[in-house]
Amino acid sequence: MRQLSINRIQEGDLLGKTIYAHDGRVLLGRGIPLSSAYIERLKKLGISIIYIDDEETKDINIEDVVSEENRREAMISLQHSGEAVRIGKDFDGFQVKKAVDNIIEDILFQKEIFVSLTDMRSYDNQVFAHSVSVCVLATIIGKALGLDRDNLEALAVGALLHDIGTVKLPKELLAKREEFTTKEIELYKSHTAHGFEILRVKRDINLLSAHIAFQHHEWMNGSGYPRNLSGDKINSLAQIVGLADFYDNLVNDGPGHKRTLPHEACEIVMGCADKLFPLNLVVLFLKHIAAYPTGCTVKLNTGEVGIVVDQNKSLPMRPVVRVLMAGDDPNQDKAKEYNLVEDRTTFIESILE
Template structure:
């Protein structure tokens, strides 16, 4: 499979990974042959990247059916729970806990899974729910690498999944404003953390450490965040994890007011925020365990050759394994794989999207 920009997709290409809608239903399933109509529809709902089949990369596999089903259930659950909690109906939270627990079990059974494999692609209409899911899964990825217990992972996952629940109390015109928020509008937006905590604080299914993710995920390690300008270890550990997970997924996402960063740019942003925005020790875990480059993405090397990422090296996220399938002139060649962790003079200089 190969990750490509929607603008490069042609009728006849075969979809290599299913695409989820806002309600968790599958919009297009893996294996569908893309037509001009499908491509136009995907563009209209904001799909910018997707995976297509490629004979040169047919050993790369998308998300397995089990994980896709788990994520589909999670999106449906978060969509429903956001709607219900807006009116203080907490009955759906129990079902959401079951969904998170299933994801926890999957991650515990697949500890060597690549972080980019966990991320779900977004469209315009599913941003809120997919962002909530991605933040949850990334937070759980942190928790697994910290050897958290199942109960701790469940609390962390619930808090991360519902971190933005307070936005249901913010006016839509502010949430979806294309331009920069005014100072007054930003002050209103900042209240979503308090609104969210008020929603979850009396839900018995959610532990206080999970609730604090909702309240504190915009606090910053240097005390520059909100709502309470907490600093360092005064911010709960779960919220510090939620902060990095939230920011990472948010900045790689297209928003109504800006284009998303590439994953490698987001990675550098997180590293650059160590000790200011983010907990130093958590950034170290992020650096050693998260992957920058999705499998199947095309990259340009410092020697001028382009290739596709086909493997990762733990602890060396900027040095994946790259498969070269074309020469400098674009002619097909016998595939060559270069493990950048073993090369001192070749680096990735660009991502080709």
């Protein structure tokens, strides 16, 4: 399996991972040949990354740290919660906690965790998929920090619901991918206060989770919002969610912005250490993130083009790359692989979209 930009998909390519709608419905199932009509429909849905299966990469297994079923259940619980809030009703906090507990169990079960999966997101599920991914990333950090179960659950619930306040915002604003105007920025910032007000009255949800929704955009240097808090005045769990949210927003399209490539996002996050987020948190986070996700297509300094087929967890910037073609000659040996930890003069120049 490998990932490709939707613009590089060809008619007849086999879909490598099932694509879901925001309510858990299957839009396209794994193994379906992609027709030109399907490809055009996926483009209109706003999906930019697709996983495909082909002969050259059929042995590449791209595993998620959380099961597909548990991700989908979390998205459904989030969708139900948001819809309830939108029409002025209460939502089932126990359903949210059940979905979160499944994610926690998946993460606690694994000994070593390394995130190497890119979401296939459409316009309609972007907010939900983002929140689930932030929940997963934050829980991974929480586990690495050794949080007890109560704090881990409060962290994960707060992460899943960190953007619940966006249900109070216009849908057109959330669907926008161009830069926000100054007025739109101020409107978008209000989602943190909305989220706090929604969650703080929920007796079945830890008040810490409400503070996560309120403070996840506060930054160490005091330049965040809504209260310009700085340093240790920011709740420590909110800092974790803030970092997970910041990274996931970088690597995926979202309201008011386009995505950044994962290796560039890792560099940006490192540059934010001791400015936006504590250095120790940034270092710990990046130890669990693949700068070059398994299945992505890369160009090497040798001129060769290949697929990332495995990771070196001790050196995330130096994965294992299988060459698909060398230079402009497609007849060169396709089985050649570079372990960039061992081949020290070979390095990745760029990810090919």
